[in-house]
Amino acid sequence: MVLSGVLAGGALVAPGPAAAATAAPTAKSPAWVRIAPGVAYRRLDIAARRGPVRAHLLTVDLRDPRVSVGLLYPGAVSARAPLSSLADAAGAVAGVNGDFFNITETQHPGTEPTGAPVGPAIAAGRELKGAVPDGQRFGPALPSGTTTREVLGVGEDGRARLGQLALDGTVSTQSGTLPLRGLNQYALPVGSVGAFTSDWGAASRMRATCGTDARRAAPCSSRTYEVTVRDGRVVAVATAPGRGAIGPGTEVLVGREAGAAALRKLSVGDRVAVRHHLVDTRSGSAYRFALGGYPVLRDQAPLPGLDEGTGAVRTAAGIADDGHRMLLLALDGAPEFRNGLTVAELAAVMRDAGCVDAFNLDGGGSSTLVTRGREAAHMTVRNHPSGGSERAVPNGIGVFSRASGV
Incomplete structure (x- = not known):
């Protein structure tokens, strides 16, 4: 498993005019902790422009034949559950929350929110859903040139990639x-x-x-x-x-x-x-697993026009080592860290973590990262959800190991 070089020193600098908002790992940031073969966790304290930010980070070695990632979901597209419950039920060793979703329907009286995610979803090769029209999505504005069809997933070759379904x-x-x-x-x-x-x-x-x-x-x-x-x-x-x-x-x-x-x-x-x-539509690849969100980093370059003004608690997934390693990140929502990062800063953090490509997932009260140790009967929520407790979500990224244990 590759751990060296991941946020090891060096400043984390947001691109463009926001470059003044520098952030760097502090001395309080603890070392990596092995969750399972091929899977490790680290807490990272960042001195960001708007105040301190705490990030929770997983690194997942997809070269390890014992390791895989897959879609966590409650068994139905229009259902939701806390991430820890989804991960426990699936037997995962770790995970983060996933796609933005239909969370409210105040504009349509008498119509209930479905809880269904915005983008496409594939679980264990099963195609669950397509993407809603761009104008119907929930969440922050899409970066220029992207659509609701954007996905992060793992192909039949076992490598992580970004695509458009x-x-x-x-x-x-x-x-x-x-x-x-x-x-x-x-x-x-x-x-x-x-x-x-x-x-x-x-x-x-x-x-x-x-x-x-x-x-x-x-x-x-x-x-x-x-x-x-x-x-x-x-x-x-x-x-x-x-x-x-x-x-x-x-x-x-x-x-x-x-x-x-x-x-x-x-x-x-x-x-x-x-x-x-x-x-x-980009590569014709077949996917074992995929879920929606939107890219913020491609080929180590932040997408143009990323928001540089709105800080928030966020979740992201990144790809490194030619698709053989995935990094999963969730920010902490405790009051002292709630200023969070802008989308532009998030792209810079993922780039400096070693990612070539990175993908923004649902944030705010949805941001959650969970892990399980060798002796743990249930998942531990590593970050503090900003709502005070876990929000029920429609899906997430689950990390699996056939030989779990520290």
Whole structure:
């Protein structure tokens, strides 16, 4: 496992005009602690421009055949649970929280937040969901040139990478083929058809027809239709999206505007074939695991236009050693550290930690890092969540070791 050179001395300097906001490891920063073979943890105290910042950092050696990373989630896209519970249930040795998510619905009275994440998600090779339209995301503004389709994941070759996953799907009927524009998403593009499967969970599907591609707060559509397909045949239709668990072998198609008009042509008993696949538009890579967020560092260069003014508690994941090492970081949310880092400063911290690429994940009250030692029955939350206790989250990055122990 490579530990040398990770935040070993040297200043951590934010790029651009914010360069005056320098930060460096202090003498209080303890050494690395081995969590399991190939996995180590370190607490890092940083003297940042807005005040002291405490970071909690994991390094994960993906070259070690005993080590892997994967998606932590509660078994349904539209469900949430504390990260420590997700990690305990999965048998992980460590982890951090993941993607931004549909946390509130104040703009749409009568519509409940689904809790579903913004970006694509893949767990153990299973494609769980696609990305919502850019204008429908929750979280800070995306850096220029990025979209909600951005992912961090691990490919079939066992190497970590950044990518961009787009949905490739169709709905084939007796009268023709429709494009499928959504998979288990809390928001569908205007005029489209989306599919919901047993992976979605029991949350209402109504939220998928609210807002527009550019404006999350726009009203819900008045033109909707829902078609339930089981074993390749239509078994039910409805004028509005429903709720409740979806059984195996069943897909629920939800249409809005033109998509609703197309679905209205279907009748009970009609044959329908639904096909969907997530495709990496950059490399064509297949993923064992992937989750959403957005890049802040590519090829050791911070993305242009990163925010330099808003400090916050943040979570990030980084890639080093040609994809063979992953670094996971969560800032501490205790009151004395809550000024946090700007996104630009976060990119600099990840770069100086040795990362070539880095990815920003959900922060604020969601930021959590957990580990388990050899004798521990349950996970230890290493940072102080800024809300005073763990927030229930839809997913996270889990670190696994087949030979855990210090």
